[in-house]
Amino acid sequence: MNHDVIVVGAGPAGSATAYHLARAGVRTLLLDKQAFPRDKVCGDCLSPRAQRYLARLGLLDAVTAEAHIATRIRFRAPGGAEAGTDIQGDDDLPDQTLVLPRARFDHLVQRRALDAGAAFRVGHVRELLPQGGVRVDGESLPARLVVIATGAALSLLKRTPLAPRRPVHSVAARCYLRRRGSPDAADWGPDLRFFFDHLPLPGYAWLFPTGPGSANLGYWYNGNANLSASAELPRLLAEHPELSRLIAGAEPPSKVTGFPIRTDFLTAPKVARGVLAVGEAAGLVNPFTGEGIDYALESAELAAEAITRALASAVAPDVLSRRCLAGYPRALDQRFRALFLLMAAAQRYAFNPWVFDRLFGRGPAGQGLVDTLIQVCFGAAPPGRVLAPLELGRLLMSRPEFPRGSA
Numbered sequence: 001m002n003h004d005v006i007v008v009g010a011g012p013a014g015s016a017t018a019y020h021l022a023r024a025g026v027r028t029l030l031l032d033k034q035a036f037p038r039d040k041v042c043g044d045c046l047s048p049r050a051q052r053y054l055a056r057l058g059l060l061d062a063v064t065a066e067a068h069i070a071t072r073i074r075f076r077a078p079g080g081a082e083a084g085t086d087i088q089g090d091d092d093l094p095d096q097t098l099v100l101p102r103a104r105f106d107h108l109v110q111r112r113a114l115d116a117g118a119a120f121r122v123g124h125v126r127e128l129l130p131q132g133g134v135r136v137d138g139e140s141l142p143a144r145l146v147v148i149a150t151g152a153a154l155s156l157l158k159r160t161p162l163a164p165r166r167p168v169h170s171v172a173a174r175c176y177l178r179r180r181g182s183p184d185a186a187d188w189g190p191d192l193r194f195f196f197d198h199l200p201l202p203g204y205a206w207l208f209p210t211g212p213g214s215a216n217l218g219y220w221y222n223g224n225a226n227l228s229a230s231a232e233l234p235r236l237l238a239e240h241p242e243l244s245r246l247i248a249g250a251e252p253p254s255k256v257t258g259f260p261i262r263t264d265f266l267t268a269p270k271v272a273r274g275v276l277a278v279g280e281a282a283g284l285v286n287p288f289t290g291e292g293i294d295y296a297l298e299s300a301e302l303a304a305e306a307i308t309r310a311l312a313s314a315v316a317p318d319v320l321s322r323r324c325l326a327g328y329p330r331a332l333d334q335r336f337r338a339l340f341l342l343m344a345a346a347q348r349y350a351f352n353p354w355v356f357d358r359l360f361g362r363g364p365a366g367q368g369l370v371d372t373l374i375q376v377c378f379g380a381a382p383p384g385r386v387l388a389p390l391e392l393g394r395l396l397m398s399r400p401e402f403p404r405g406s407a
């Protein structure tokens with residue numbers, strides 16, 4: 001056995017797990033079906049929470065140096081009202097978000113894992129070995145544990161005891177925009193922008209600047225209708241009053257590419273004998289915001305801690321049992337359960353025009369609640385704060401103000 005642990009998938013979850021394991025002296029092989037650098041369909045936004053965990057990978061400065069930095073988020077409600085919030089951090093939570101295309105970001109994280117001592121190999125894993133390890137390209141690679149970090153893709157997961165009981169998949173699509181002419185000619189401003197108007201809810205469109213004169217523009221639909229985000233996005237670019245205005249003067253957008261998003265952390269299995277899931281393979285994407293890079297990095301750290309402990313306590317070369325990995329799902333629950341319960345409830349009950357018009361349409365009177373909601377989403381405030389009865393009472397009793405001529 002050349003490796004104690006094989007990590008399948010070199011997105012942020014897999015590469016960060018491999019980094020932490022290699023740093024702890026665990027012989028780790030990282031596998032991905034694609035050679036790096038490779039693209040990943042995403043909004044490319046790194047929340048303050050993601051940055052906290054990038055700092056712990058020793059990567060925050062390198063990522064910040066290449067990323068677009070945004071300190072403010074702007075929202076447009078279904079009725080046309082606009083609101084904004086400054087991103088607030090705390091001691092180790094930056095008060096800004098970063099935007100860096102995934103082709104570059106994922107390569108930086110993957111390289112960090114290799115620098116820490118993990119080995120890397122390109123290979124499409126289609127099956128696990130019953131005695132522990134994986135089979136790839138006809139070759140058996142034994143290991144005491146396989147970490148599944150394959151994101152929203154279910155084909156491998158379905159062949160393991162971690163197959164989700166009730167997978168919850170939504171759909172999102174994005175394209176890149178570039179200003180016509182000189183890069184300095186004009187841009188879309190530095191802020192992250194979210195649009196909840198003139199589109200099917202629950203969901204939103206976003207415009208995230210990636211640099212001067214370039215942006216990532218996308219649409220996430222998180223409802224039950226049979227709707228294709230890849231088909232909806234071109235319609236929005238052509239017909240949405242604000243998006244069509246913003247992209248006038250841009251080069252024709254790049255190809256629209258869609259990808260699923262999996263948000264079923266609350267019911268997803270996380271460990272079984274010889275296998276453990278991290279990141280989106282454990283359903284760890286926020287069901288209200290659609291973000292998953294932060295939880296991918298965070299779950300990687302929790303997983304590596306639990307795996308290192310389990311390797312030290314179990315008899316080598318036995319495959320790690322479910323019992324000796326049990327600390328990992330417990331740690332995930334402690335860290336994320338309350339947040340995901342709140343966010344799942346918000347997705348189900350609050351993702352509608354009535355709420356958004358009141359939330360974003362109250363001007364200064366509603367600013368406190370908007371600020372708190374974003375702090376909770378980014379991990380700068382505990383989930384319970386958003387349920388403060390006084391704030392919610394004010395929200396329910398308020399009348400939204402619509403800008404003249406909107407909606």
Ligand SMILES: Cc1cc2nc3c(=O)[nH]c(=O)nc-3n(C[C@H](O)[C@H](O)[C@H](O)COP(=O)(O)OP(=O)(O)OC[C@H]3O[C@@H](n4cnc5c(N)ncnc54)[C@H](O)[C@@H]3O)c2cc1C
Binds near residue numbers: 123258281290
């Ligand atoms: C359109 C869109 C926009 C999004 N925007 C944001 C955003 O702005 N911010 C944010 O935080 N999150 C966003 N997300 C969510 C985010 O992209 C994911 O949650 C995140 O990538 C999860 O990381 P991961 O490492 O778990 O999986 P992934 O990043 O999906 O990585 C999985 C890796 O596994 C590899 N793989 C898969 N199957 C196999 C196999 N069988 N064998 C070998 N390799 C395999 C893949 O090639 C891939 O490299 C968005 C998602 C979408 C679809």
